[in-house]
Amino acid sequence: MKLFSKAQIYEGDKLTTERQNISSTDLMERAGTQIFNWMHMRMQGAQVPIHVFCGIGNNGGDGLVLARHLITHGYNVVTYIVNCSDKRSKDFLINYDRIKSASKKWPIMLSCKEDFTEIEIGVDDIIVDAIFGIGLNRPPNDWVAKLFQKFKASKAFTLSIDIPSGLYTDKAVEDENAVVSAGYTLSFQSPKLVFFLPETEHYIGQWEALDIGIDRDYLMQTETEVELISKHEVLPIYKPRRKFAHKGDFGHVLILGGSYGKIGAVNLASRSALSAGAGLVTAYIPKCGYHSLQTAIPEVMVVTDENETHISNINFEIEPTVIGLGVGLGTSAETAKTLEAFLKKNKASLVIDADGLNILSQKKTLLKLLPEQTILTPHPKELERLIGKWSNDFEKLEKVKAFSEKYNVIILIKGAHSITVNKNKLYVNTTGNPGMATAGSGDVLTGIISGLIAQGYTALEASIFGVYLHGKSADISLEDYGYQSLIASHIIETIGEAYIDLFKQPEQPKEEAQQEK
Incomplete structure (x- = not known):
């Protein structure tokens, strides 16, 4: 709308x-x-x-x-x-x-x-x-x-x-x-x-x-400068699968992140990338997370950094379609240095969240190294570190639009109505609920968007569709768990139902149904 x-x-x-x-x-x-x-x-x-x-x-x-x-x-x-x-x-x-x-x-x-x-x-x-x-x-x-x-x-x-x-x-x-x-x-x-x-x-x-x-x-x-996104708007974006499709048709996601005590963030992002439909998912993590991740998600391949507790030298032989970067990464000086070296040589599409954003905020010259249409998914404090403080919501939107234009990136302003900003265009999401205010829900979003890009969605399509699916999955989970007990894993569990819901017809009011009979 x-x-x-x-x-x-x-x-x-x-x-x-x-x-x-x-x-x-x-x-x-x-x-x-x-x-x-x-x-x-x-x-x-x-x-x-x-x-x-x-x-x-x-x-x-x-x-x-x-x-x-x-x-x-x-x-x-x-x-x-x-x-x-x-x-x-x-x-x-x-x-x-x-x-x-x-x-x-x-x-x-x-x-x-x-x-x-x-x-x-x-x-x-x-x-x-x-x-x-x-x-x-x-x-x-x-x-x-x-x-x-x-x-x-x-x-x-x-x-x-x-x-x-x-x-x-x-x-x-x-x-x-x-x-x-x-x-x-x-x-x-x-x-x-x-x-x-x-x-x-x-x-x-x-x-x-x-x-x-x-x-x-x-x-x-x-x-219009602003569009409201609901099922009607995302249905045309959806890409159906061919009968003879195979996993190679749906891309390879690399989730790059994790540090000692924060491997769970990579777990959530990797699982959600798979559940969103990626053909292959590999996690690049420090050695401390190898056994837990391999055991928790057998469908995900794991590559480890040479360091035990944090990422210090990003080096892999695979050619990912998209890289979900930053979940649980940490911001140590060594990690920041290796991230800078990685950005200078990277050619893959990027979805950047959490500590990936914090490292960019600490050294803003790195923003010029980002591929066109890189997706940034900050929560309010991470956004403030990127664009500076604002006095009201309208000033915030203007600053985000200017930032998006300057660096040719897509920014998701996360909130009750998450807003996808692509230069001067705003897409306001309608799904989601207060139960999503819980640890790890942002990691799930990173995985979903990465999984969509892997399947051939453009960065903008993946952002709009991913935010919608993320919120809809949480809305479906809410029926079983309520606001207080909803956790990030529950959102992943209902991504499939959110896809199915795209094709459900709205229920007819009882009065109209009786009249038709």
């Missing part, structure tokens, strides 16, 4: 009205009606008090359309106009007149001097936030911020239209008290990037995108 920028959303609205020969007011009617349909289907006429707070721009106009439909369908509605400016949009004014014509319950005007003491909102009521939309470009004033805090203090369920008021689409929040904390957000046509960033996602609650009929050609043909 494409995630459109603010400018692209405005352009899409404009083109839709032109190509469909409708007015902007008609499009607003369509949007507000879709929100009403969503609520009506769930509420079925329930007489819960609904408080619709409307701004005086187009987001407020959407709220007025919703309030009018709720009122005419017999719901218990109070509509408020958050009126602290003289700049009212044309479509807001049209819908303000319409709601006054449709009902004797005219909207209540809230002026900047209101202290909100007369507004009573019960804990079982519903608040609809239609105050500010995506056009917000400065923080709400203190008076509006107090209204938002009243929403929060009421503990009523809050539904935000398009985006929680006070939240920007393209920059960081300046005052966290001046943003609505929604329980649910109904976004028009597609979600926004801020729904998936660590600093802002908690304002969103759950979200859903409502189709308001934006021009299909525009949606299909417009290139």
Whole structure:
């Protein structure tokens, strides 16, 4: 799914009205009606008090359309106009007149001097936030911020239209008290990037995108900087196997890492590379891990360094398709020196994680030695060591994009919604869960991506698909283990089920199934 920028959303609205020969007011009617349909289907006429707070721009106009439909369908509605400016949009004014014509319950005007003491909102009521939309470009004033805090203090369920008021689409929040904390957000046509960033996602609650009929050609043909990755997006990437395929068709992964006490990282990466589909996997480790690794994973070949406790001289005769580098490696001076020598002569594709990244951070000139489209998989602290500190998520994304462009590498920003960054393009993942916050899950990801590259996936395809499979495997394992008991090995065990799930049809709701019968 494409995630459109603010400018692209405005352009899409404009083109839709032109190509469909409708007015902007008609499009607003369509949007507000879709929100009403969503609520009506769930509420079925329930007489819960609904408080619709409307701004005086187009987001407020959407709220007025919703309030009018709720009122005419017999719901218990109070509509408020958050009126602290003289700049009212044309479509807001049209819908303000319409709601006054449709009902004797005219909207209540809230002026900047209101202290909100007369507004009573019960804990079982519903608040609809239609105050500010995506056009917000400065923080709400203190008076509006107090209204938002009243929403929060009421503990009523809050539904935000398009985006929680006070939240920007393209920059960081300046005052966290001046943003609505929604329980649910109904976004028009597609979600926004801020729904998936660590600093802002908690304002969103759950979200859903409502189709308001934006021009299909525009949606299909417009290139966006951000894409949301789910099953629909990864299915076209999947490479089926031929009947007469053999292991040589699916590449050779070399997992290069390990040090005394950290051979388990290589174990996890090697197993996940095999489970992701690599034809062959070899582990290059210090001597101390030879017997344990050979015993634990009989399918994996092992080559040992001359050193007992850490890697000191990288030397092997095989020709791997891809090298997963850094898991459990350690950062000793000798290891760092031999890694530099290796990078100067290496020609194979690389996936670099953990201490491999830390060594690169210690000597950034090594970054120029990386093959094009090398994949870096840092956790937040490793990322900070690579690109420097950032003040907010938007600055972080800009720094990562610049880093990716400068060194022609792919960077995975790991998190609840891991983001694959390839120069100026972002791919936001939708699978995964908090149970993945456990030792070794990053090693598993390194193995999965390496296993995919070995099979012929491009570095970008392997990154996008690998992150998806990694998260989906964890989601499947969650059903048996829960958040607290999920460990990295469980993720490996369900990689096969994650592949199978790609081709499962979604379960049909019982009501629809009964109707078909």
